[in-house]
Every structure is written in C-alpha cells, then in structure tokens.
Amino acid sequence: MHDDRKLIEERVQRALRERIVPVLHGDAVPLTAEVWHTPDEPVPPAEALAASYEPAPIGTPWGPRWGTAWFRFSGEVPAEWAGRQVEAVIDLGFSGGPGFSAEGLIHTASGVPLKGLHPRQMSAPLSILGPDGGPAKAGDRVEFYVEAAANPEVLGPRGFRPTELGVKPEPGSPPIYALTRADLAVFNAEVWELMVDLEALDGLQRELPEREPRRREILRALSRALEVLDYEDVPGAAAAARAELTEVLGRPAHASAHRLSAVGHAHIDSAWLWPLRETRRKVARTVSNVATLAQEWPELVFAFSQAQQHAWVRDNYPAVWERLKKAVAAGNIVPVGGMWVESDTNLPGGEALARQFVHGKRFFLDEYGIDTQEVWLPDSFGYTAALPQLVKLSGSKWFLTQKISWNQENRFPHHTFWWEGLDGSRVFTHFPPIDTYNSDLSGRELAHAQRNFSENGLATRSLVPFGWGDGGGGPTREFIATARRVADLEGSPRVAIEAPSAFFSAADEEYAAAAPVWSGELYLEIHRATYTSQAKTKQGNRRSEHLLREAELWAATAVAHGKLRPEDYPYDELDRLWKVVLLHQFHDILPGSSIAWVHREAEATYAEVARDLQAIISRAQSALAAEGTGTHEIAFNAAPHERDGVPALGARPAAAAGEAARVDGNVLDNGLLRITVDERGLVTSLYDVRADREVVAPGKVANLLQLHVDTPNMWDAWDVDPHYRNNVRDLTEADSVALSVEDGVATAVVTRSFGRSVVTQTLRLRPGARRLDVECAMDWHESEKFLKVAFPLDVHADRSASETQFGHIFRPTHQNTSWDAAKFEIAAHRWLHVGEPGYGVAVVNDSTYGHDVTRDTHDGGGTVTTVRLSLIRAPRFPDPQTDQGRHVVNYAIVPGAEIGDAVREGYRINLPQRVVAGGVPEIEPIVALDNDAVVVEAVKLADDRSGDVVVRLYESRGGRARATLTAGFGVTAAEEVDLLERRLADRETDGRTVSFELRPFQILTLRLKR
C-alpha cells in the first residue's frame, strides 16, 4: 500500500476551509442595519435605545479605538423558512481572536442583554430573537440591538512593539472597524455536524502512531466521507458523508485511556490589554453566551471565577444577573476560586491575600449559598508558599493552576501533588497537563494532555478548562459537540464535561494517599520583572495595605475604648476600600503588565483610596486623642512592635531615642553605626560599632546604583532575561555630595545625572538608629533600562530570607542547579535578610518587591554576598511610557539584624508614626502581646457587625512561640476563627487575656467578644 496519508490530510483541511465552513449558513436575507455612535464612554442601554440612528449599510465604518457603536438590526424571517433552523449572522468586522477585538453584545428591542458576539461566534439563534429574548419564528419581524465595542488588538500580529493603542485616542479619531455582514440565514446543521466530525477525527488521527491500524482506519473513513461529499451540494450530501464516519466514531476508548474532566471556562483578565470598564462588559458578554449556550446544551458546566466579576454582573446587568443565578442553581455555571479576583500572589501583603479569600468566598456564600472548595489561579505569575495555609484557613481544600508549565528552564515534576506551604500546611493541587486555560479540545491538545501527564501509571485523570479566553468569550457549541465525540472514542483520552469539584473529588480519592509532595513556593521561571514594573501601581498597593491596617486598627481601638460608637465603625467604607485594593491586585494590574490606561487610572484610584483611608484614620485618632485635659503630642504606633518608647498598637509621647548623630569629615556617626561616604557619594564603609564589624565587603562600595540594559526577548513589562546582567554601568559619578547634621540626624545628599535621568539619594542616620535610611528620589526618563541599587556585604550566606505573606522563605544565593539559577530575580515584601551564624544584615523597603542576591569571593578569601533592590524599569510594551517621571522610594540597610529585627524594621519603614495633639497623654493598645516573635497582622471589628474584636496574628520567625494576648477591654469569651471569622474552637480567657502556642509561621485569628 502506498502512503497517501498527507494527501488525505490536506484534502480534509481544504474541504473544511473551502467547501464546508463557507456553507454552514445557506439561504440568507439581509437585515436592515442602523447605527448610533456613542460620543465617548459606554452608555446604558436605555440611553442608547433613545438615541437617533442613521442607516448603516454593509461596509459602514464604526468605532474609533475604544469607542462604542450601537447597531439596530431589523428584518422579517421569510415565511418559507418555516421548519428550518434560522440564525442572525452578524460580522462586526472582527480582526483578532475572541475577546480581543470588535466585541458585540446583542440586546432585545427593549435593551435586555442576550448574547455576545465574537469572531468565532457570529450568530444568534431565532430562539432568542423574539420579543424579550423569547423565540421568533418564520414570518415574524425581528428587531434587536448590538452594542459594539471597538476594542483594538493591542497585542496584534506585530507582537511586543511599542504601541499607543493602550490609551484612548483624541476625539475625532478614525474608525477601526466596519460592519461586514448582517443577515438572517438558514443554518445547515448537518453540514456543521460534519465539520465537527471531520475536525475531531482528523485531529485524533494526526496524534496516533503512524503505523497504528486505528490511524489508518480513520484516514480511510475520512477519505470515503470526502468521496461521497458532493461539493456542488454539500448540504444535500452531508448526511451521507457523515454516515461514512459513523463506525470510526463509534469505537470505544481504550480501557487505559486517560480521563479528562472538561470544564467550560473563559479566562477574563479583570484588566489587561483593556481597561477595567471594558471588563465589566466582557463579563456580561461571556455570561450571556454561557447562559444561552446552556439552554441548548444542558450538559455544559462552566467554571466562573473571581467574585468581583460576579459582583459586576449583579451591580450593572440585572437581567444577566438573573440568568447567572439561574445557571448557578442549575449547575451550568459553577463559581470557583474563592478569591475576590485571580490575584497575583507574589506581591499582595499577608492580610490582603487573606482578604482575597474572605471577600471571594463570602460573596459566593451570600449570593449563591456555595462554599467554594477549589482555588482557581490558572494564570498568576508564581505562587507564594503562604498559600496552602491561607487556602486551608479559608475553608477550601484544592488548588489549581497551569502557569508553571510556562517555566523557561525547568519542567515541574508533578501534575497532581500535595503542595506544602511554609508552615507545613498541605493542599491537594492539580496542574492541568494540557498546559492551557483556553483549550479548544482539539485532538492535538487532548493527546498532549494524555502524554504529558506526569502521574501516568499512578493516577488516571486530569482537568481541562476549555473555551475562548483571556478577554472572555467562553465555550461555543463546537466545543460541546467535540466533547460529545471524544467522550468515549478509541485512541482519544476520555472526556467528560463536569465541575472542577467532581474532578478534585475523584482525583483525591484515587491519588491522595500516594501523591508526591512539593514543598515551598511555586516559583515561576518567567515574568520575573513583574516584581518591579509600574512602580506607582506597586507603591499604591503597598501604601493602601498599610493604610487599611491603620484604619481598621484605630477605628477598632476607638470603639473598644468607648470613643466611637460601634455603629460608627466604618464597615461599609472599609469593605468598599478593601475591594478596590483587592481588585488592583489582579494578576495583570499589580504585576504591572497592563496597558497605560489601566496603570494611570490605578494611580488616581490609589490616591483616592489613600485620601479616604487617611480620613478614617484621622477621625479615629482624633476621637481617641481629643478628650481630656492639657495638650499632649502623642505618637500613634500602628506597628506590631514597641518603638521609641511607644508600645505596639498604642500611643504616647515618643521618647528621645539615643545619642545624636554627627558628621565627622566624611563619616556619619551615631555611636552605633559609622558610615563613610566618599567624594563620589558612595558608601565605602558601614561599620557596626557594637559588633566591631565592617559590613561592606573589602574593596567594594555600597548603595551603588547600577544601570542595566534591559531588553527581554518578549513580554517586555513581564520579563527580565538573564542576559540583562551582561550589560551594566555603575553610576559612580556624582553631580553633588553634601553632608550635614540637623536635629541630631546626620545626612548625606547625593545627586547623580545619567542619560536623561536624575537620582537624588538622601542618606539619613538618626539618633539611636541601627539602620541607614535612604530616600531615593528618581526623575526617570530612560528606555529599556533597569536600575538597581547594590549592597555588597561581607557576609557568608548560602541563602537569603525574603519576607512573604505571614512569614519568610529562603532561597539559595548560589546557582548550583538549574532550579537555583532560574531564581536570578526574586520577590520579597518589606525585607530581605542574609546572615551567617551570629551576624546578619537586612535590607528593608517601603515600595518595591524585586531583589537579587548573588555571591562572590574576594581575594583575601571569604564570600561577598551582594544584595540588590530592583528600583525601576522602563519597558515599552504594553505601556510605552512605563515608569517615566518622578518616583520616591525609601529603603534602609540594617546591619547586625536577626530575622526578628528584619521583621520589625520592615513594619517600621512602612508604618511611619503619626503624631497627634490631643488631651490624653496615652492610649492603651487594644491588644498587647508578650512575645515579639508573635506579630499582629490585623485588628478589626468582626465583619458580622457584632462588635466583637478580631485579631489576626502569626509566628514570624519560623520557630515555636508561646504568647499571651492582653486585651485593652473586657473580654467575655474568645474563639479561634477561620479567615471568614467562622468559629473553629473556643479559647480560654480570664476576661482580659488569652494564652496560646503557635507552630512556626502559624496564623491564628481570634475573635474576642466584648
């Protein structure tokens, strides 16, 4: 037998492309089209329906980029089409893929949203085109509207090139799309079924071993089907062609075939290459699609994550919300994730990450009565080791992502495993081996999942999320029809459409006892620049998190001390502000990978958040400080440790803190630290007086700015590639260096110009301080550069400790293995620490997250450990103006620091004291702890508005801790609760105190009844 495989494959593809797809719709009549161009931002349907429309013949241009056009389509269904399947076919002039260009939402004549339109879904069935979304029939006149969004393809075929598409254009900008088709047409269902048959079988056979009988059998069947397919009458011949395929489609799967739980999905980035306001519309389009699809295909199960997106539907689209609730009740739509958004997990602070679960899970409980069990984060850029404990404390048990398949260096060894967090908590975790969250269920992808599954031989099942996504869209009927064909088909894995919980339950039962364990963070070996890009977004997040802490703490303290009425606690305001901050932790906003529009808007939003939180803080502090006699300047200390004589979480006059600093020639000295600044403004010596130890490595200089050329191969805002290290310029020349002393603070101000930028660093040594503070003001106008500041330390450290949520993790400073080498850029929150037994050094910061730590040897023998903070970048895609302009960040170096000192200084630099003049000399802390290793992360009133005080604390040093909490108010009962403040256990109290023991990094949430 001669090999004619390629000929048949090519024949199938050409037949699909040129003979079959073009006749999916047959007889057609044009619809009458009219259009109204919205003048600016989107408007509600009522306003659009009342507008005056003008004729819009085919070819009518519409939409400056980011503009909106409303089309009114009307026409009569020909009476002679009675009994035939009729659809409206609308082509808005799409250019990109679903969810990325020219998106439409069909509305009824009275403005009720019905169904989305995108390039892979241009039709709407007659069954929803009647009045009020009901069925229409032959002979009826139909009228409906389409809200068309002129979303441009920001990441188009040109790839990662600088583009201005990410901002709104000037008024009067030209249209970017044109109406291309608007018809009522007969849908040739049998031709469509033939298309799905051919695609499924052709896709399957291409993945089978070349000489396997099954492959040849399918090829011959495909060949026979095309032989009977009369190209001059494809609709008439489709049934006969399909008959040739019946037998090969009827053969059951192998007994050992892999099992895939197929879950309908639409990845909807809450903002990315589009602004937040567009996502609200994307969500409405996708939910409408899914609800309409489920009417016809009841087996559809669609996983819908991100409570925020559900809330947008509820708040903006009442009719879609009703459909959503019905679909959830029917099981067609399944809320998943249990988080407010699919957030980044490297960067959000501990309390914020906890609140992602609180607000996400609570929304699903309140609105649907569903306690979600699976955490759904398919696309975030690495996963913190704090997550397993938070997942468990939120009451969930499973975790899903697929992003680690993007690793550039190392293949992750497992697909189903126990993931162990930094405190030892474990969650059952799955990475879909299909390596995508937007599967098309093609033969290629299904075969890849089966072959790729690491647990083959031990476990039998994996999950596949299918449907159009990133910008939404979701499944279409083709996906479900394909799933039916591969449910039980020889040569294919078995595919069953089911909910994620069905997959996890079955996988858990099958494999939980034997599954391997991965301990620690799930570091993503790509997108490492997301710790640094869009500095103002990151700073806004950091500020907001700490302001939220202060606002809750002082408002709760004021209530507990009887200075504010319980009903005056700003519950609604805090709820709203938290949700704004949580939304901006979405995995393309906080990481800095969105278009300019998103980040400029975020900057303004963070400013409003700060203003509102400052107001809450001021109100509470005034209430606490005002009454009494005399005038006292009291310092509020929101940090979890005593400082300058002010107890943690309390207020009193700050005590003068030690020996004044002085300047001696070029040395700043406060009796604890002696810092030598040379004529170039570089720190040549950092001498720790108490330890009698030089901290700067021999022959090196510290606080050295280093400017790298930063040209990643792709994903500019996301990536820093290892080659950035090869091109570096040390910024050693100074415009000016000035040393001075004022109020006991020794200061060196150093200004450096380079390129088109200027950096002014103010080094401050304060009385009694064991740290050198640096305020770094940058006027940054570079392009494709990466600015770091280096501290080469005379410390022999094999590993660095980075603060993460509720603890810290260690990472190697060497590059022994490919896993170690891949971590050439790492995220840390407020501090990073390196040390050898008996001596360590911490670097703390108030704004940034990116760091790197490297090791070297010096000639005299010994190790140089260089810690660098990543200050700022300048990628050009997707925001060509990324980080241009002025920035101020603060950081400090803390010689002689243990981990506990790093924790304390990290809080301190992020929570400056607030001095308030008032009538009382002192404010007692709302709660006090007798062990510095135990850190209070949040104090607030309970969300149920009972007036109970909720305290979340954790063991911060990685050891065991016994502690007693003393309340500043009478405690009638104490409970241990979960993150959602649900009771886990009673705790003993004597009316004031609660004692407990914590394991390393354990989080404990206490509810104290007053």
Ligand SMILES: [Zn+2]
């Ligand atoms: Zn995403």
